[in-house]
Amino acid sequence: MWCQKVISHRLFDHIVLVFIFLNCITIALERPERHFLSVSNYIFTVIFLAEMAIKVVALGFCFGKQSYLQSSWNILDGVLVFVSLIDILVYLAYHGENKILGILRVLRLLRTLRPLVISRAPGLKLVVETLITSLRPIGNIVLICCAFFIIFGILGVQLFKGKFYHCEGLDTRNITNKSDCLQANYRWIRKKYNFDNLIQQALMSLFVLSCKDGWVTIMYDGLDAVGVDQQPKRNNNPWMLLYFISFLLIVSFFVLNMFVGVVVENFHKCRQDQEEEEARLREEKRLKMKEKKRRAKLGRYYDDYSPLRLSIHSLCTSHHLDLFITFIICVNVFTMSIEHYKQQYLGEVLKYCNYVFTCIFVVEALLKLVAFGIHRFIRDRWNQLDLAIVALSIMGIVLEELKMKGTLPINPTIIRIMRVLRIARLKLLKMATGMRALLDTVMQALPQVGNLGLLFMLLFFIYAALGVELFGKLECSDDNPCEGLGRHATFRNFGMAFLTLFRVSTGDNWNGIMKDTLRECHPSDEHCLPYLPWVSPIYFVTFVLMAQFVLVNVVVAVLMKHLEE
Structure with a gap:
């Protein structure tokens, strides 16, 4: 009990969740040295083991509908x-005597999967379950991809096996094969990306x-490529172009782009279960809204206003x-855009222009406070944005006059750029129904995109x-140059690993990064891990597949779903 x-x-x-x-x-x-906070592994393993034990005792282990x-x-x-318990046993037994056991140290990194136990976060759990469900029908397209690969x-092995070697040395113009290369005391090396197997x-x-x-x-x-143990010649066989172009056209441009259609279609099917709940909320x-309009008809909040306040209210709702504020914002954006380096008299003019614009926005905010009242004014999120921009603009002017810009991490005058966002709230957008529909779609999709x-x-x-x-201990050297x-x-x-992965997810030279990790260990290299040549491709290929093909396409599916609605 x-x-x-x-x-x-x-x-x-x-x-x-706090412990996770x-x-x-x-x-x-x-x-990579594994010395920092090593005790924390034991502490968190005990905590999560206790959590598991409590659940097993409360729910039962395997018998019953609600069992663990x-x-x-x-x-x-x-x-x-x-896995954490196994890792502790391996870590206690491993003190550098057997380097093969080093691969088991990555088991500790599986602790980062614990946030996936997100029954504690319903929104994120919904996205994960939807993603997992939508991945099942992708099996057909994966089979097609595997068949083409x-x-x-x-075909590539038959055409290029043993031919992606070249001689590396100071002068290779007279080198024609492997024997000439070795006789000249040069290196006969294989390119990292090849078709040997x-x-x-x-x-x-x-x-x-x-x-x-x-x-x-x-x-x-x-x-x-010329042949086995032959030095490559420039454009030796241009007909091989057909192999690569046909692969790109069939697989890269056609088959892989079917991922988008499959993910979008299955995302729509998975969303059908949620339609009833969303319909109820709508x-x-x-x-x-109907009740709000009914109350508004019974009695308007500004019926008891004085003539002066009523005129201010009419002005603020006109x-x-x-139109006037839109014109002022556009002029303000123009004055900010003409600011440049080494401006002489223009700097003073722009500074006073900023004062004028700030005063106009302050007067507008005060008029709306009088017209709508503090409670009704603050309740509108666009008014909150307006008030925040006005306050930040005043703070920027004060700090600029007090010569305190150098003590802040950013220049406070940059805050003025936020005024451009005010264009999005103006009634002019009511005339641009397409733009309003796009903005509404983005706003409605933000919760699910946030979960993604x-x-x-x-x-x-x-x-x-x-x-x-x-890869934390990999270093670039003359023997192992980096691309x-x-x-x-x-x-x-x-931090740098996180930034590097973001670069990989954008597709910028990720193959060069993977190529640098496919290095063979030399006896003098103490930090090289012997299993990197086969672990590294799995690491990068799975990351690229999930980041560039699956999750990005789910974002597309979310936006398309809301656009349809």
Whole structure:
């Protein structure tokens, strides 16, 4: 009974969420050396084990409709606790004697999956369940993709196996084959993306081609290929262009874009279960608006106004004031746009123009406060935006006059740019029904897009923490030159790993970053992990698939759904 009262208490889930959040923070603060906050692993494992034990006692383990194993979220929760226990045992047994056991250290990073146990966050849980349900029918398109990848992969192995080698040295103009290269004491090396075998090389090279990032380099390597142990020649076989262009046309431009249609269609099907609830909410909203209009007809709030206040109210609700404010905002935007570096007399003119515009907006805000009253004025979110912009503008002028701009992290005059947002609230948009429909669509889709944003953040967090563990000690040197990793793209700490993954999600040179992680270990390299050549492709390919193909298309599906409505 005590355990049932504990798990049914409304604070139980919130307390667990706090510990999950703290656990994620400790994971983010850790470094590849694994020394920082190592005790926290034991503490959080004990806490989550206690949570699991309380639930098992209260619900039962496997028998009954409400038992622990009847919920898929509880199964994920229990697996992660079990993995954490295994990780502790491995970590206690591992002190550097056996380097092969190092791969098991990534098990600790699976703790970052605990936020997925989001029965505590209904909105995010709804998005995840919708996403999982919509992924099932994608199996057909995945099979089609796999079929084309395997066909082109086998064909690529037959055409290019053993041909993606080249001689690296100071002067390779007279080098024609591998023997000449080795006799000249040069290096005969294989390109990172090649077609020597199907599983590990050809499919990975084709995936890079399908993402359209760095595909030109791979294509020209194929055009330059001569033969096995032969030095490449420029445009040796231009007919190989047909192989690469046909793959891009069939797979990249046609098959992969079917992901968009499949995700959108299945997202719509999954949303049908929610239509009744949304229809009920819309009906309640309609009844409230109807009741509000009925009350407004019975008695208007400004009936007892004095003649002066009534005239101010008429002015604030007139279309002419909106036109005037729109004109002032446009002039204000124009004056801000002509500001430039090394302006002499123009700077003083613009400063006084800013004072005039600020005074106009202050007078407008005061008039509306008088016309609508403080409570009715503040209740409108657009008026809140207007009031905040006016207050920030006044603060910027004060700080500018007091010469305190240098003590702030940003220039307070930048706040003036926020005035442009006021155009969105003006009644002029009532004449532009298409623009208003788009704005309404964006506003209605924001909650679900926000849940998807949380899912994005969770995905980035998991892969960033895992990236620090796997690639945190990789360094660029003469023996291991880097094409993607560097000062602005690294996994040395959690922050830079997060930024690097954001760069990967935009498709900017992600294949170069993956190429740098596909390095073979040398005996002198103490920090190299022997399993990177096969772990790295799995890491980057799964991240790119989820970030660029699945989650982005779900955002498209959300927007299209609201546009239809």
